[in-house]
Structure formats: C-alpha cells, structure tokens
Amino acid sequence: MKKVKIGGVPEHFNLPWYLGLKNGEYKDADINLRWHNYFGGTGEMNNALRNGDIDMAVILTEGIIADIIAGNRSKIVQTFIQTPLIWGIHVADQSRFKSIKDLRGTKAAISRYGSGSHLMTYVNAKNNDWNLEEDLDFEVIKNLDGAVEGLTEGTADYFMWEKFTTKPLVDNGTFKRIGNCPTPWPCFVIAVREEFLETNRDVVKTILDIINNTTVDFKNIPNIDKMIAQRYKQEIEDVQQWLSLTEWSQTLIDEPTINKVQDQLLALDIIPKKLDYKDLVEKL
Structure with a gap:
C-alpha cells in the first residue's frame, strides 16, 4: 500500500477528502492517504512541500504560484475550487x-x-x-x-x-x-512535489479520480448542509449560502488563469518574474 501525505486547511472546502477517507475509498485503491491539517494555511503548507513533510497540498492558487516562482519544486495538477475565495x-x-x-x-x-x-x-x-x-x-x-x-x-x-x-x-x-x-481567480488548487510526482504519477492520478468522483456530486449528498454545519460549527443558513456560491472543479487550471494570477502578483511586486505555464502545472 502506497503511503501519501497530503495537507490542507481544516475548513469546509476539504470535507470531500474526509468523506473519501471515512469511506475507505483510498484504501480500496491500495493508497494509504494521510491527511494533515495546516492551521497556518498556505504559507505553512508551502514550507511543508519544500521540506518533504507532505507530498500533496490543497492550497491557495496565488500562494503556490508565488512560491513555485520562489523555488518551491512543486507543480499544480488540478483546480480544486473553481469559484473565488x-x-x-x-x-x-x-x-x-x-x-x-x-x-x-x-x-x-x-x-x-x-x-x-x-x-x-x-x-x-x-x-x-x-x-x-x-x-x-x-x-x-x-x-x-x-x-x-x-x-x-x-x-x-x-x-x-x-x-x-x-x-x-x-x-x-x-x-x-x-x-x-x-480573489479574482479560482481559489484552491492541488499541488504535488515534483520529486514525488516523477515516480508516482499513477498514484496521484488515482487520488484525483477518487476526489473528483466525490466533488462532482458533493452538493447532492443528502443533508450535506447539516453535516457541514455540525462539523465546522456553522449556522445552517451560512452553510447553505456558502454551498450556493462554491463550485468544485475536476480539471486542470488553464493558461489564461495562470497568466492572470501572475500578472496580478507581478503588478503587486510580490513576484520578480513570470514563469511559463508548463513550469507551473503538470497535466496528468
């Protein structure tokens, strides 16, 4: 069984990962997926990717793009949340x-x-x-x-x-x-350390297939609003509003969006240069 360490924020966006783990879907695919909560958010996850503490991260789009440009040897393999944060x-x-x-x-x-x-x-x-x-x-x-x-x-x-x-x-x-x-772009993407991706492409692809199968019908899960409200201590009306505003994605972030993020970061002097699309993403 292949062990894979993945990080994310302990927020309602990531409930689909918890459901897949709870249902044993990754284990059934011979993958020991270990979820790590990062209360410090994207900056903390970027450090964890750089240090090899995790293999994958569900991470803010602008944060991982800026850090890859700054030397984080990771690649974006998919958009996770299509809508803005x-x-x-x-x-x-x-x-x-x-x-x-x-x-x-x-x-x-x-x-x-x-x-x-x-x-x-x-x-x-x-x-x-x-x-x-x-x-x-x-x-x-x-x-x-x-x-x-x-x-x-x-x-x-x-x-x-x-x-x-x-x-x-x-x-x-x-x-x-x-x-x-x-945010003027899709807010969360899934990123993977290049070193891990080189030898585990099929494993990563299987993980994406499983999570995408969950997210494509996530809003239709019976009583999902009540589950989120209870688990994350939210009011049911707030959860229902959040669900109405949020769309998950099952596809790779496109080049115009990557350029839009980089143009904004460059204009704000957060990054010193732009990278080519192929240097930031990996199509599986």
Whole structure:
C-alpha cells in the first residue's frame, strides 16, 4: 500500500477528502492517504512541500504560484475550487475602525509571509488605491487563534480570512467584518512535489479520480448542509449560502488563469518574474 501525505486547511472546502477517507475509498485503491491539517494555511503548507513533510497540498492558487516562482519544486495538477475565495476583512469588535478606508497605513495580521492572508492584503490595497510601500504593515500571528489574540490585544489592526470560516467569531462578538475581498481567480488548487510526482504519477492520478468522483456530486449528498454545519460549527443558513456560491472543479487550471494570477502578483511586486505555464502545472 502506497503511503501519501497530503495537507490542507481544516475548513469546509476539504470535507470531500474526509468523506473519501471515512469511506475507505483510498484504501480500496491500495493508497494509504494521510491527511494533515495546516492551521497556518498556505504559507505553512508551502514550507511543508519544500521540506518533504507532505507530498500533496490543497492550497491557495496565488500562494503556490508565488512560491513555485520562489523555488518551491512543486507543480499544480488540478483546480480544486473553481469559484473565488471571499476574504472577510476583520477588526476587533470594539475597534475604532469602521470601514476599509480607515485601515490605510495600519497593521495587518498575517499567518506568515507568503501566505494567502499576506498576499491578499496587497490585492485589497490595490483595490483601494493604497500605496503598497507606505500603507501596508504586518504582524505575523501564525493562525486564526493568533489573529483573535492579536486583534483583541491590539498588536494588529485587521485580519483577512475566509468569511464563512470566521463567521462564528463575528456572530459571537470577537470580530467585526467591515468588508470583503474576493480573489479574482479560482481559489484552491492541488499541488504535488515534483520529486514525488516523477515516480508516482499513477498514484496521484488515482487520488484525483477518487476526489473528483466525490466533488462532482458533493452538493447532492443528502443533508450535506447539516453535516457541514455540525462539523465546522456553522449556522445552517451560512452553510447553505456558502454551498450556493462554491463550485468544485475536476480539471486542470488553464493558461489564461495562470497568466492572470501572475500578472496580478507581478503588478503587486510580490513576484520578480513570470514563469511559463508548463513550469507551473503538470497535466496528468
């Protein structure tokens, strides 16, 4: 049985992986798929891919593209979520900041440099015509728990994270959401370390076949909204709204989309250059 280590965020997007593991579908294909939760998000997963701690990752599109350009020897093998990620822009509930324009020049909490929470502060800044050198400042808080502590204690002023994941913290009065910032591209892709891919292409392809079989009918699973609400401590109405906005993918990310992401990252001075499509993706 082939052991494969895969990483992802412990969020509702990745429930299809849990269902496949629970049903023994990977084991039936002679694959010992071991799931690892990364509470620190994309930056933490990029490090894990680089270090060989995991073989595969379900990871933010802009984060893995930037890190491959920076030397991460991995390839994107498929889009996982076709729709944008809606980043909520949060402040502490008692914060003096009332709108996005109030945040100009203040300190953003980020899980780590190179993470989605870091990169998306640049997208938000550009959207609001801020000066990218003068109006951005950062405080590394590692994960969502760190963000709660940082915003509550005032070591950071605002925090960007997926709005449905943070909704319970808005509902209970920990955070106040003062805006949203959707990614202008499909939000999650599946990436694999090149070294692993070279000798395990068929294994990776089998894993993709299994997960795609789950995601193609995921929304039609009876009571899936109740399951998500219970597992991720969400309100049922929020889950139903999230399901209506979210589409899974079973295909490889296309070249125009890859170029769009790179053009944006280059314009924000996050990457020093663009790579050819073939240097970022691998078609199985």
